[in-house]
Structures are given as structure tokens and as C-alpha cells.
Amino acid sequence: MNLIVEREKSLEALEARLADLRTRPGAADSGDLRALEDKYAQLARDIFGSLTPWERVHVARHPRRPIAPDYLACFDEFQELHGDRHFRDDPALVGGLAKLGGRRVAVLAQQKGRDTKDNIRRNFGMVAPEGYRKAKRLVELAGRFGLPIVSLVDTSGADPGIGSEERAQSEAIASSLLAFAKVPVPTVAAILGEGGSGGALAIALCDVVIMPEHSIYSVASPEGCAAILWGDAGRAEQAAARLKLTSEDLKGFGIVDEIVPEPLGGAQRDGPAFVLRVLERIERTLERLARQPVAELLAARHEKYRRIGAWHDELHRAVAAGT
């Protein structure tokens, strides 16, 4: 059950009344409409105004939150390229050549399903080794032909199944990371909904990481973290509160570079406009990165990830303190 979906139900009655009132002639001038609109806005602020990390997890997983195909549909053009050349085509990771704002790019997208049937086919966006091998193949292709890379991240984590272990999930992710680390073209990642652990990072080691306000990006899913720490996935809310998985937290750590503000209550409340807003950010970022010489680009990428962390240097502290 999605907390945000539940809350949206409490707005539905008001929304219906508003819609009804708006269709009446002369309603625009009546005080009734304005009063109802105010009431609606107030209620929306009350229930969506300040979301806790756990509530944001639910926004990120909202069934109507824009997903990869919504974004891909708004590229000028998308030519899908399939398969890892070894085993199979992973429907959880879609990739290909695309145009965005007139610019030729390579695009990779983790794709959740729209409904149960689609989700089963796409393994709920959990990518298998062959998906990461497809990603690596396309990253290398993009590098050879000077195509900037756009990575759309949306997964609860890499697939943890028997088959994925048999086909070396670890090696697939490790190799995708290596490919992203050295590819000599601009790379931009956007965390569309959920950025789950190594399965997300595998395609997000990019020059710039863009994050919609209510997306989450975490070392483990709150459920997984709670299971590891307390042996109880039911304590996910507590884990979410501790993991620092929100866009603001991650910007503070230097992991996320840009936050895209969302409509009150989440991107699903104004989906099409929101998709365009994110794509516009990606376009502008690519434009900026395209002006940088490749050597500078690679050095800056290296520096971004080299810096991340929190540690003390006891020796220098001792020296500084004169002890």
C-alpha cells in the first residue's frame, strides 16, 4: 500500500467538486470556486507540505510516478538497441541511440513496468547481469563514436536471483562501473524514482547526477537495510529515517549535483510537465559538458568521486594539534 496514494484519496472528493464547479457557467467569478480552491490548496499543503524520508520513499514508488518510457517518449527520437551479445536482451534495462534537443546521445534506462504484467516482464526494474553487459556495451559504443550518455536510473536494486548469480552479477556491475569511469564522453545520470544500491550506481557513475526532489538514492532499500540491521524488514520506516537517502542529503554529500523541484505531493501530480522539466535539465547539462575538453571532463569526473566520503586523518590531526 502506497502512503501517498492513500493520501491522494482524501483529495479526490474535493477535486471532483472543483471540476464540477469549474464547468458551470459563471463559476469563475463566484466566490465559491475561489473558496474551494483555497481549501484544496490548504489540504494539499497539509498532507504533502513536509514529507518525511519514509513518505518520500512512497512518492518515489508511486504507481503513477513518471517512469523510463515516459521520458523516452519525450526524446526527439529513440532507436532502441537490444541485447548483450551473449545471453539475452534484458527488458529491465533499455538502451539505444536517441536525440535530445537536437543532440545525438546514447541513452540507458532502467525500466519498471506500468502494470503487473509489464512489471513481471521487466522484473520490476531489477536488472540482471545481461542488462549491465548491455549497458557496458553501449557505453563503450558511445565512447567510440563521441555520443554523450544519458542514464535514467530507476531500480530498487540489481536482480538477486539464482540465474543472476550463475551469470556473475558482481562481475557485470563491476565491469559496467569500469566502463563508466573511463568513457571519454560527457555522462549525465538522472535518478527518476528509486536509486537502489550498486544496481543503480552501476549506470550512475556520471559527470553530473541530477535528482528530482522526491526520488531516493540509497545504499540499500529501507526494507533491505532493516532486514540486515534488525532482521525485520517491517522496520523500514526507521531505516529510511537514518539512511540519508533524500535529494537534499545527497547534494550535501556531493553525490548529487542538481535537484529538480517537484510539484506539491510529487511528480505524479503533474507528470508530463515534470518529465519535460527533467529532460530540459539534462539538455542544459549536456550543453555545458560538451564545451569541456575531454581531458578536463575525465579529470573532473575523477575528482568528483575521489572526494566523496567522511573520514579523519589521525596523523595530521595529531600534528596539527601539536601532540
Next chain:
Amino acid sequence: MPEWLRVRREHRAPADDATLWIKCPRCGELLYRKDLEANASVCVRCQYHFRMHAHDRITMLVDGDFVEIGNEIVPGDPLEWSDKRPYPQKLAGDREKSGLSEAVVTGFGTIGGFPIALGVMDFGFRGGTMGTVVGERIARLFEQATRRGLPAIVFTASGGARMEEGMLALMQMAKTTQAVDAHAQAQLPYITVLTDPTTGGVSASFAFQADVIVAEAHAAIGFAGRRVIEQTIRQKLPDNFQTAEFLLEHGHIDAVVARADLRVLLIRLLDYLVGARGNATLRSIPELSLV
């Protein structure tokens, strides 16, 4: 010889209250502690490989001196984490229990005359999880190895990324990947020895980015933890699933090696990977310098 290594080497006697007999978790054999230690912590009956302390591994491998680097880097508490206990308290407990400052020991030494950069992870410190310090030490090891033109050998043992450092822990996968890549681009060889257990973020980054990957016999190795998979598929997994032998059979690793043969294998590999270019001559071990 560095002081800490001297301490490890000279005070081998277990504390008075330590058990003299240890039961093998695999075959149930009762093993006399001294015999077990004399046999590189391998069960004499069934060849079960016990997990080893990082310092014991280093002692077992290097010819003489080992110059540790990165020991001055210690973890912060960026998330101000607390679950059953606050994170700093957990760290203090593990430091006390393991005699280590973090889950990896990194430094330089020679093995069979070959100078190498060596990193050894220890499951006894926070389950070998990778937080900022593990990432930072591994990155510095590879950076120094690249500058000095040395091969790198890393022993992995890890439960994955460290929850208590959240995303900062996960991002160490990116940091270590970059350092490994720079080392590889300098045409320097890198060997990993996967030991029990190697999973999660460590498995999916520097453990599987090496030129040659070997695993200790029977070690559990995989991406997802066994319990996670069992919960996901709601059935029990076969016993050999995610073992070193399973990985060998599926083509993921170059060799499975018994601990007793490990040192000889590493020297042989170094001889091939370093020797063919004719630069296998012994170089001096870098001295520890205060930067």
C-alpha cells in the same frame, strides 16, 4: 619490522580464557588451537578454511617487512548513525575485538622477491563492510602502486557496503573503481584473492575488476547474500551455491586454491604477469614517509 607486526608475531599465545579446542564448523572435528594455527587455520580433517585475521595473512604472505599505509585514516560518523548502539561505539568495539583500525589493512612488501602493493580485508571488523575508510585506503593503495609501478594484490572479505555510512559507503565502489582503472591503464597487474565471504559492493567493484581472480577453497562469494536470495525466491538454495567451486564451474574466476598453495600460486602469477616484460627485478620497498 613495524611495531604492530612485531606485536602480532611475538604475542601469539591466546588469552588465558581463550578456548584451547575449536570445533570445525564443517566436519565437527575438535581441533587443538595450536595445531590449527600451525596449519594456516585450515581444518586438518576436512580442509575447511577458517577466516583469518588480516595481520596473520600478511605474516603468512610477505617475505619480511610490511610497510603499512593509510592506518592514520579513521572513520567519521557522517550519518550520526545509531541502531542498537551508536556507530562510533560499534567501531570502538570492533577496534578492541579485532586489534584493527578498520576493515582493511593496506601497504607494501615483497612476496617471493616481488615488490607488491597489498590490501587485506578482515571480516572481523564490521563484517568487512566497505565504508569510506576502506574505499579511501584501497584507492590510496592503488594510487601509490600506480606511481611506484607495482603490481597489486587484494584479499577480499566483505559483507558489502556499510549501512552505517549510507550512500557515502556505496560511493566507495566508484572511488575504488577509478583507482583500479588508473592502475590498469598503467599496464600494471592486479590479482584478487576472494576469501570467505566476498559479497555485495566489494564483490561488485574491485573484487571482480582484477586481471586474475582466484578464490580460496570453499569461500562463499556472490552479489546478493544467500538469505536475501532465499527470501526472494522462497526456496532453499543448494549447498554449493555461491561457493568458490560453483564460481569456478560457471567461469567467473580463474582458479580455486587451497590456502597452503596460495603463496606459491601468487608468486607464480607475479612471475608471469611482471616477468614477461623483463622488469621483474627486485626494487626497493618504498619507505613510509609522512606526506
